[in-house]
Amino acid sequence: QLQLVESGGGLVQPGGSLRLSCAASGFTLRNYAIGWFRQAPGKEREGVSCSSSDGSTDYADSVKGRFTISRDNAKNMVYLQMNSLKPEDTAIYYCAAVLTTTVVDTTIPIGEYDSWGPGTQVTVSS
Numbered sequence: 001q002l003q004l005v006e007s008g009g010g011l012v013q014p015g016g017s018l019r020l021s022c023a024a025s026g027f028t029l030r031n032y033a034i035g036w037f038r039q040a041p042g043k044e045r046e047g048v049s050c051s052s053s054d055g056s057t058d059y060a061d062s063v064k065g066r067f068t069i070s071r072d073n074a075k076n077m078v079y080l081q082m083n084s085l086k087p088e089d090t091a092i093y094y095c096a097a098v099l100t101t102t103v104v105d106t107t108i109p110i111g112e113y114d115s116w117g118p119g120t121q122v123t124v125s126s
Contacts, residue, residue: 002026002115004095009120012085016124020080022095022117029071033104034078035113036069038091045094047106049080058105085124092119
């Protein structure tokens with residue numbers, strides 16, 4: 001059974017950093033594209049970053065230069081390093097997977113992802 005579980009969320013002050021982890025089980029990450037999404041209260045879920053199976057990455061404009069996505073296929077893990085956090089980064093963060101070797105970017109429809117984790121809360125506040 002394919003499963004994703006996020007961890008690493010928490011409360012951080014503006015300007016601080018967090019590293020989110022996404023642990024995959026029940027499948028091999030190698031042939032999957034992985035996306036990080038977030039949803040703030042009262043807002044739609046939005047794409048933050050994604051990692052294609054070939055290792056290429058993409059970022060939403062709002063996080064470029066601050067967030068870095070990485071993956072360790074051997075460990076079946078995906079990470080999101082978040083630096084210079086802002087209050088507007090506050091949201092529940094989700095990782096999601098889709099079986100594809102096509103290069104993806106953050107504009108692909110959320111519905112293309114067919115497996116999701118339960119999410120982890122990130123709160124940026126002083």
